[in-house]
Amino acid sequence: MKDSNLTVTAYDWVPHFAQGHVRDLRVRWALEEAGFSYNVEVMPQGTQKKPPHLKRQPFGQIPTLEIDGRSMFESGAIVWRIAEASSALLPGDGAARDQVLSWVFAGLNTIEPPIAMLATLELFVTDKDAAARLRPEIAAMVAGVLNRFVAALADAPHIVGDFSVADIVLTTVLRDVPADLLNERPSLHAYVERHTSRPAFKTALAGQMKPFVENAAKYEDAT
Amino acid sequence: MKDSNLTVTAYDWVPHFAQGHVRDLRVRWALEEAGFSYNVEVMPQGTQKKPPHLKRQPFGQIPTLEIDGRSMFESGAIVWRIAEASSALLPGDGAARDQVLSWVFAGLNTIEPPIAMLATLELFVTDKDAAARLRPEIAAMVAGVLNRFVAALADAPHIVGDFSVADIVLTTVLRDVPADLLNERPSLHAYVERHTSRPAFKTALAGQMKPFVENAAKYEDAT
Structure with missing residues (x-):
């Protein structure tokens, strides 16, 4: 994969709450840690639901990764695929690899499903009163x-020995935990800080954010 | 893995709504398809939250898979690990493997997160009124x-070429879709039927159910 022609898909803009949290982030991060060079295809908002993209991503999401002209999808699948090709992300020892x-x-x-459920209640559900009533129960599941x-x-x-792809997945999941639930657990907060302070993470985040800033006027004037 | 000493963990009993749907099912199914022989460690209800099991499964869940004395967890990880060792579950071609x-x-x-959210609303939330109000919105996400x-x-x-581990994961996820959402999509219903009629699935399901029947009196008298 190191010498392959790699292209990640990303958005040209997303609403503020999603900026810095779109799932191409973990793919960029893994590629940066592995030291693999890659291109980014920045897609105009809306085109992700059109047939050309649906052909490579059946759910109309990003990211995808093109490897020498063939495509795969799901950020979890992609980072695992990258990890298989890089000793920076996956230990050689079989038992550690299985962990x-x-x-x-x-x-x-x-870990992510209850966190995503909390986000769904807060961001995507229209019955805000019913959502607010359920928040404590779902927050308790997240706390668990x-x-x-x-x-x-x-x-x-790190969660298994040296830094690995598991830390990339876990950190990107855990930084979406609401502040009240994160900050009352100092070792969890420190875990997220430790990994988001890595240069590869910062480069990945800056890469995702760049088009959002450049295209802010285009999209935010219209809303 | 074929000649390894393999042990799956499972429960000796679960409540009726969960019977036939516990996640050791997909691990047993993958092992049956691969033709790998395995042992089952049937755990008494409650012991999954005790320290000895938490050491091998940090969330106090089943299944785990022991491979020659070392343990791994998460049914998705385990079935992928089994698939890596069996041409019955994973194509040799790189592009198909990535798919x-x-x-x-x-x-x-x-696919699973909105389905799991629907199940959480129906089974695990105590504010039944708020849950019922949100059901249509979450059901719409599932439909999407x-x-x-x-x-x-x-x-x-099958979802990618010949039968693969992806069909095992997808079928076990999709058979938990509520009947109203499943049955109005004939090709989806047929997909689930096609895969749950495989002999390996039936053997796996019977294996999971066996201790539940044997231990019904023990647990169901007490409730």
Whole structure:
């Protein structure tokens, strides 16, 4: 993959609440950590739901990754694919590799679902009163998985041995936890800070944000 | 992995709504399709939240898979690990493999989250009135991803070429869609039927159900 022609898809603009949180971020981050050079195809808002893009991304989302002209999708799948090609993201030892794989899925299929549910209630549901009534129950579910994560991390800097793709997935999931739930868990807050202070993360974030700033006038005048 | 000593963890009993839907099902199914022999460690209800199990499964869930004495967790991670070791579950061609990987993550991180949210509203939330008010909005989100899946499947029997681990993940996710949303999409219903009629699925399901039947008296007398 190192010497392949790689292209990530990203948006030219998203609403403010999503800026810095779109899922091309973790793909850019993984590519930066791996030291793989890549192109970015910046897609105008709306084109993600049109047939040409649906052909490579059936749900009309970004990111996709093109590898020498063939395409794959889902940020989790893509970062795992990148990790398979880079010793910077995946340990060589089989047992450690299995733990990293386990944590990649735990991040996306155990930790993220209640966090995403909380975000759905706050951002996407129109019955705001019913959503507000459910928030405490869903926040308690988020707290439950966060407490399990904190216990598993203990005082380690990374979730499995050295830095790995599992930390990329977990950090991008955990930085979307509401501040009240994050800040009352100092080791969780420190875990996120430790990883978002990495140069590769900062480069990835700046890359995602650049077109949003350039296109702000175009989209924000219209709203 | 074929000649490894493999042990899956499962429960000795779960409440009726969960019977046949616990996540060791997809691991058993993958092992059956691959033709790998395995042991099952049946855990008494409650012990999954105790320290010995938390050491191998940080969230106190099942399944785990022990491979020659070392453990991994998360059903998605485990079935991917099994697929890597079996040509019955993963195509040899790189492009097809990347598509299968993409669909494994799409199943668990794009299709399942709204389905799980619907289940959470119906089963786990105590404010039933607020939950009922939100159901139509969340059901619309489920319908959205189901329609995208149906369009991507078109009239193919499996999601990527021949049967693969992606079909195991997608089928186990999609059979938890409420009947009203499933049955109004004939190709989706047929997709689930096609895969749940496979002998390996039936063996896996019977394996999960067996201890629930045997232990019904023990647990159901007490409730």
